[in-house]
Amino acid sequence: MLQFDRVSLDVDTETLRADVRGFLAENQAHFPKPNSDFVTGHDAEFSRKLGERGWIGMNWPKQYGGGERTFFERYVVTEEILAAGAPVSAHWIADRQSGPLLLRFGTEAQRQTYLPQIVRGEAFFSIGMSEPDTGSDLASVRTTAIKEGDEYRINGTKIWTTDAHRNHYIICLVRTEAASENRHAGLSQIIVDLKNDGAQVRPIANMAGGEDFNEVVFEDVMVPADRIVGEPGNGWAQVTSELAYERSGPERFLSAFRVFVELVRACGQHPAPHEAAAIGRIAAHIMTMRRMSISVAGMLENSKDVVVEAALVKELGNNFEKVLPEIARLAAPIGASRGAFRETFEETLLLSPSFTLRGGTREILRGVIARGLGLR
Amino acid sequence: MSETQSTLQLILDSGEKIFSDHCDKKLLDQAEAGVFAENLWQQIVANGFNQLGTSGSGTTAEEMYAFIMQCGRFAVPLPIAETLLVNCWLEPGEGLYSVGVVNNGQIIDVPWGRKADKVVGVQLDSDVVFVVEQPAVVEQRVNLAGEPRDTIALPDDAPTVDVGLDPFAQLALTRSNLMAGALQTLLDLGITFAMERTQFGRPISKFQAIQHALAIVASEVAAARRAADAGVDGLQSERFIPEVAASKARIGEAVTVAAEQIHQIHGAMGFTHEHRLHHFSRRAWAWRDEFGNEFHWQQVLGNHLAAVGADNLWSFIATRG
Numbered sequence: 001m002l003q004f005d006r007v008s009l010d011v012d013t014e015t016l017r018a019d020v021r022g023f024l025a026e027n028q029a030h031f032p033k034p035n036s037d038f039v040t041g042h043d044a045e046f047s048r049k050l051g052e053r054g055w056i057g058m059n060w061p062k063q064y065g066g067g068e069r070t071f072f073e074r075y076v077v078t079e080e081i082l083a084a085g086a087p088v089s090a091h092w093i094a095d096r097q098s099g100p101l102l103l104r105f106g107t108e109a110q111r112q113t114y115l116p117q118i119v120r121g122e123a124f125f126s127i128g129m130s131e132p133d134t135g136s137d138l139a140s141v142r143t144t145a146i147k148e149g150d151e152y153r154i155n156g157t158k159i160w161t162t163d164a165h166r167n168h169y170i171i172c173l174v175r176t177e178a179a180s181e182n183r184h185a186g187l188s189q190i191i192v193d194l195k196n197d198g199a200q201v202r203p204i205a206n207m208a209g210g211e212d213f214n215e216v217v218f219e220d221v222m223v224p225a226d227r228i229v230g231e232p233g234n235g236w237a238q239v240t241s242e243l244a245y246e247r248s249g250p251e252r253f254l255s256a257f258r259v260f261v262e263l264v265r266a267c268g269q270h271p272a273p274h275e276a277a278a279i280g281r282i283a284a285h286i287m288t289m290r291r292m293s294i295s296v297a298g299m300l301e302n303s304k305d306v307v308v309e310a311a312l313v314k315e316l317g318n319n320f321e322k323v324l325p326e327i328a329r330l331a332a333p334i335g336a337s338r339g340a341f342r343e344t345f346e347e348t349l350l351l352s353p354s355f356t357l358r359g360g361t362r363e364i365l366r367g368v369i370a371r372g373l374g375l376r
Numbered sequence: 377m378s379e380t381q382s383t384l385q386l387i388l389d390s391g392e393k394i395f396s397d398h399c400d401k402k403l404l405d406q407a408e409a410g411v412f413a414e415n416l417w418q419q420i421v422a423n424g425f426n427q428l429g430t431s432g433s434g435t436t437a438e439e440m441y442a443f444i445m446q447c448g449r450f451a452v453p454l455p456i457a458e459t460l461l462v463n464c465w466l467e468p469g470e471g472l473y474s475v476g477v478v479n480n481g482q483i484i485d486v487p488w489g490r491k492a493d494k495v496v497g498v499q500l501d502s503d504v505v506f507v508v509e510q511p512a513v514v515e516q517r518v519n520l521a522g523e524p525r526d527t528i529a530l531p532d533d534a535p536t537v538d539v540g541l542d543p544f545a546q547l548a549l550t551r552s553n554l555m556a557g558a559l560q561t562l563l564d565l566g567i568t569f570a571m572e573r574t575q576f577g578r579p580i581s582k583f584q585a586i587q588h589a590l591a592i593v594a595s596e597v598a599a600a601r602r603a604a605d606a607g608v609d610g611l612q613s614e615r616f617i618p619e620v621a622a623s624k625a626r627i628g629e630a631v632t633v634a635a636e637q638i639h640q641i642h643g644a645m646g647f648t649h650e651h652r653l654h655h656f657s658r659r660a661w662a663w664r665d666e667f668g669n670e671f672h673w674q675q676v677l678g679n680h681l682a683a684v685g686a687d688n689l690w691s692f693i694a695t696r697g
């Protein structure tokens with residue numbers, strides 16, 4: 001059955017929190033328009049500064065440049081940065097997903113090559129899972145990587161690849177063997193250097209006016225054989241574990257947080273009853289989701305299996321990220337139709353369709369939860 | 377740590393044992409017909425569960441509220457939460473005690489006021505309560521779930537006591553925990569029914585629409601559980617009121633979602649009197665409105681945060697939690 005341990009952040013994190021706040025105050029110039037969505041705002045310089053402070057790869061082993069800090073300490077840093085609306089997209093995937101993937105499954109040489117660069121905020125990673133004909137049904141990927149001597153020849157197309165035009169590397173899920181009865185066999189993950197290996201990257205404009213995701217085309221792209229992450233053929237197990245671990249962080253319920261801040265500002269010190277209720281309603285949800293998310297961080301710290309709990313936090317959090325702007329919209333006072341509230345609201349509303357898609361759709365997550373309940 | 381864990385587990389386990397033995401559908405039906413569950417009450421007293429959380433009992437407030445959540449899980453038809461709070465506020469005793477809200481010279485909505493040896497009247501935004509010994513029943517009423525909610529006379533000379541911590545909010549917290557418990561049962565009933573009921577040649581749990589409905593409910597139940605814990609953790613801090621506000625407001629919303637989905641899953645069977653489901657859904661619905669509904673507590677929290685201000689909003693949210 002589902003279990004959320006009753007954990008809270010230990011007091012030790014308070015100095016760290018104060019440090020992060022001090023850092024953010026000093027670096028305000030990096031985010032004149034705060035946005036809490038982790039995909040918005042790619043700032044290599046800002047990421048390098050975070051790296052200097054030891055706030056990337058915080059809980060990785062020291063031998064790879066990590067800080068060997070706790071999941072709670074990492075939690076504090078990530079939530080502070082997101083809530084402030086600082087630009088994090090450059091290092092986010094490397095820190096949250098690619099680094100931990102290499103730590104769990106990568107070869108020793110891969111860890112030594114990539115992890116120290118990630119920690120310094122100098123190597124940024126993209127995720128190459130989706131393809132034109134492969135969305136939720138990830139095992140249907142068609143991009144191939146065929147071994148030829150000491151190299152792999154890659155052919156195929158990845159799509160919706162966030163920041164492929166800005167990042168250094170992409171980890172692609174590919175077929176290294178022809179599809180067979182067992183759809184999950186013959187898949188591997190492979191690292192491609194986006195600047196040097198010859199993949200063609202074409203940005204795709206999104207409806208919010210940004211160009212953050214891309215099409216990445218591989219036409220006979222040759223990469224050295226040691227770029228396979230871990231064992232060839234182990235791709236499915238790796239990719240599912242990667243997705244499970246990245247699901248429960250504060251970025252899953254804080255994407256719309258700045259709308260809340262501007263709502264409170266717009267309503268002022270003496271809100272009308274319906275304004276106060278809207279503020280309280282949003283806060284009640286955020287406070288509760290934060291507890292749930294911290295609980296998962298605590299269970300990760302204690303090496304517990306949290307696949308279902310993490311999916312649940314993402315499902316609940318992503319849905320609320322969409323509801324938040326709607327509650328705010330209806331409550332916002334007349335004067336808020338101009339100024340910071342409106343600007344933040346509109347920007348977030350236009351991003352909101354993506355909240356319940358990226359990282360696994362709401363429907364897929366509900367399936368994961370249902371399995372956890374023993375229904376499938 | 378491990379010792380308190382085991383005390384808690386012991387309380388929950390023996391509570392569960394007593395409730396599964398005694399608190400069945402028949403007892404619930406009788407209680408709703410006005411019959412007091414005397415036997416069950418005696419079991420509670422004999423096990424000392426009416427003393428949880430009092431200073432002399434060696435148990436904590438956390439354990440008391442966990443037990444109240446357990447009562448919600450079984451829809452226990454007794455004023456246990458009220459008796460426990462009165463024992464915490466006043467000199468603890470062995471009687472049956474209850475609590476209501478002072479309104480126009482009366483104490484209204486008193487659970488089982490007709491059976492109470494003592495009734496306490498609380499007021500909004502005041503730590504001072506009125507104590508009425510040998511209470512006189514003005515009117516017998518029930519809530520949506522058929523739970524007695526009586527009107528009690530408030531004599532002019534009723535003594536007052538300052539209980540220190542907002543009593544109305546403490547009562548709201550009991551409702552948060554009762555709802556969190558009932559929500560767990562709603563989910564359990566939904567899962568069991570979905571796996572047993574067959575249509576189109578397979579259990580309805582195999583249909584994706586049903587799976588997703590249960591996933592939604594599971595999320596709400598998990599959220600309610602964390603929100604209830606948060607309110608209890610707030611007892612020790614200056615954040616008590618906003619934490620209770622968040623819990624009562626959040627859990628009320630969870631009830632609305634969960635009760636609707638679980639009834640839908642049960643089809644017509646869940647609409648019958650014979651099925652147990654309504655004992656839990658009606659209680660959860662009723663508890664949303666007792667001691668401040670969602671809107672009330674959202675406003676309390678919202679006004680608090682408006683005073684905190686936009687620039688300190690995050691600091692307020694990001695406490696130890």
Ligand SMILES: Cc1cc2nc3c(=O)[nH]c(=O)nc-3n(C[C@H](O)[C@H](O)[C@H](O)COP(=O)(O)OP(=O)(O)OC[C@H]3O[C@@H](n4cnc5c(N)ncnc54)[C@H](O)[C@@H]3O)c2cc1C
Pocket residue numbers: 039126127128129130134135136137159160161162163213354357358359360361362363364
């Ligand atoms: C902003 C953004 C950034 C992204 N960044 C990346 C990235 O960096 N790298 C990357 O690889 N991908 C990325 N993605 C892609 C993302 O992972 C996919 O959008 C997601 O997996 C869903 O795939 P799809 O869009 O093809 O939708 P589909 O899978 O085609 O689904 C369409 C609809 O059908 C539903 N559906 C599908 N299957 C089922 C089922 N079995 N049961 C019920 N309903 C179902 C879905 O839930 C959805 O509502 C990004 C997406 C967005 C929006």
